[in-house]
Amino acid sequence: MNDPRVAQSSFPRISAETLHAYVRAIWEQAGSSPREAELVADHLLAASLTGHDSHGVSMIPRYVASVGDNELKLNLHAKVVRDAGAVLTIDGVKGFGQVIAYEAMELGIERAKRLGICAVGLHGAHHIGRIGHWAEQCARAGLVSFHFVNVAGDPLVAPFGGTDRRIGTNPFCAAYPRSGRPPLVLDFATSAVAFGKVRVAYNQGKQVPPGALIDNAGRPSLEPKVMIEPPVGSLLPFGGHKGFGLASMCEIFGGALSGGFTSHADTLGTNHAIINCMLSVIIDPAAFDAPNAEAEADAFIEWVKASPLASGTERILEPGEAERLTRADRETHGVPVDPTSWQQICAAALAVGMPAEQIERWATHLQ
Ligand SMILES: NC(=O)c1ccc[n+]([C@@H]2O[C@H](COP(=O)([O-])OP(=O)(O)OC[C@H]3O[C@@H](n4cnc5c(N)ncnc54)[C@H](O)[C@@H]3O)[C@@H](O)[C@H]2O)c1
Numbered sequence: 001m002n003d004p005r006v007a008q009s010s011f012p013r014i015s016a017e018t019l020h021a022y023v024r025a026i027w028e029q030a031g032s033s034p035r036e037a038e039l040v041a042d043h044l045l046a047a048s049l050t051g052h053d054s055h056g057v058s059m060i061p062r063y064v065a066s067v068g069d070n071e072l073k074l075n076l077h078a079k080v081v082r083d084a085g086a087v088l089t090i091d092g093v094k095g096f097g098q099v100i101a102y103e104a105m106e107l108g109i110e111r112a113k114r115l116g117i118c119a120v121g122l123h124g125a126h127h128i129g130r131i132g133h134w135a136e137q138c139a140r141a142g143l144v145s146f147h148f149v150n151v152a153g154d155p156l157v158a159p160f161g162g163t164d165r166r167i168g169t170n171p172f173c174a175a176y177p178r179s180g181r182p183p184l185v186l187d188f189a190t191s192a193v194a195f196g197k198v199r200v201a202y203n204q205g206k207q208v209p210p211g212a213l214i215d216n217a218g219r220p221s222l223e224p225k226v227m228i229e230p231p232v233g234s235l236l237p238f239g240g241h242k243g244f245g246l247a248s249m250c251e252i253f254g255g256a257l258s259g260g261f262t263s264h265a266d267t268l269g270t271n272h273a274i275i276n277c278m279l280s281v282i283i284d285p286a287a288f289d290a291p292n293a294e295a296e297a298d299a300f301i302e303w304v305k306a307s308p309l310a311s312g313t314e315r316i317l318e319p320g321e322a323e324r325l326t327r328a329d330r331e332t333h334g335v336p337v338d339p340t341s342w343q344q345i346c347a348a349a350l351a352v353g354m355p356a357e358q359i360e361r362w363a364t365h366l367q
Pocket residue numbers: 002003052055127128129130131132150151169170171173185186187188189190193194274276316317318319320321322323
């Protein structure tokens with residue numbers, strides 16, 4: 001399979017159940033209610049299981065630092081600030097994104113089931129992590145969804161033709177549910193590579209693929225250090241002007257239309273934490289006069305998968321399939337955690353007051 005994430009399997013592994021329990025224990029120790037700790041553990045573990053390690057349990061140290069800085073507030077809930085029927089505006093009140101986005105989707109799902117469609121504008125949530133998780137929540141309820149997200153006031157990506165950071169890594173996500181089978185889930189950052197993957201390359205002394213980075217002077221670079229060591233450069237959007245265009249619409253739909261804010265001179269550095277805003281459009285497919293929709297979708301997927309394979313390709317993957325394959329591997333063999341991330345997670349556990357002996361007991365499960 002042509003998925004580079006599988007290459008990480010040489011790291012020590014821990015069972016999904018044990019890692020989930022450890023993450024839940026860390027957040028309960030930090031002061032989260034049992035429900036909040038459970039939702040955060042569900043999300044972080046699911047991201048790690050799907051292979052998106054940059055958005056999984058390795059985020060714990062960053063979140064603990066945000067709690068310490070009083071940027072991330074525990075035990076808060078999504079607050080509806082305007083209810084216009086099929087359009088909801090929700091304030092994320094800088095609460096735990098993993099709780100706020102879950103609650104925002106629950107509200108949107110209920111409306112979409114009742115009215116056929118609901119647009120949810122969520123602003124000001126602390127980092128909402130892997131966006132596919134929210135699309136999967138909608139898909140479990142039998143609903144189609146698409147999501148435009150901005151990383152408000154935290155630009156890392158240069159515009160097409162520009163040479164400095166002006167845009168967030170703004171993810172786009174869309175999902176299509178199918179009866180009796182997993183949904184199709186498209187979910188990616190609009191930067192050529194996610195920042196977390198650049199950080200991993202830096203830690204491992206590796207280069208990044210061509211077309212992903214420019215240095216501070218706007219020159220193309222393969223060296224991840226240009227994003228870490230000052231004077232810092234920028235990520236590039238994926239797909240040239242097309243990725244730049246999609247990233248811009250994520251900024252405007254996600255950041256502006258949701259009642260939140262976009263990245264510009266007045267909003268730079270207004271927060272240390274990662275703040276996400278998201279426009280989610282949730283649709284009940286049964287509301288269309290389209291009895292053949294699922295059969296047509298199936299026929300299309302079957303058609304594209306039957307294409308003769310390019311050399312070096314084992315199979316053609318439908319949207320979401322790479323994540324499912326990684327999840328199947330990790331559910332069976334455990335979740336690989338690199339030693340640096342494990343050490344940082346344990347340091348975070350200590351920082352929230354978990355006794356050292358307890359942390360050592362969790363560590364014995366890593367093999
Ligand atoms: N909350 C935030 O602020 C934020 C910001 C940026 C990214 N993210 C998240 O980071 C995660 C990682 O993003 P990314 O850009 O690194 O994702 P990526 O480059 O791994 O792309 C993932 C998408 O491509 C599909 N895919 C992967 N390999 C494929 C193949 N060989 N053939 C066909 N399709 C394939 C996957 O099914 C998935 O839909 C996403 O979950 C995103 O939501 C979050």
